[in-house]
Amino acid sequence: WRLDHMDLPANIAQHKVLLFSSTCSTGNAECKAIEALCSVGCDERSISLVVILVASDGVVNISNRFPRLTIITGGIDGTVDLQTDSIVPGFGDFVARYNGS
16 A cells, blocks of 8 residues: 555644545555554544444554544454455455445
C-alpha cells in the first residue's frame, strides 16, 4: 500500500476526522492512512475509523498501534487468510459487490 496523494484542508488538525474503509483485514492499510493523518497534525483521539466489516486481527493491530483511536464497525469476523489478505468468512470483494460485478 502506498499513499499517492492527500488532499486535506490546511486546518484538518483542528477537526474530528472520519476515516472510511469498506473492509479491514490486517489493518495495515488503515494504519498507514492513520499515520499519514497524524503526520499532518491530527491527534489519534480525533480520528474515528469507520469500517463495514473488520477482522479481529485488524482490530488488534490498529488498537495496539493507536490505542486512543475510535473504531466503529458493523461487524467483526474471526480471522484473515494471509495468502489472499481477505477476511474469513467475510463477504467477498466489497467493491465488486457494490458495483454489481
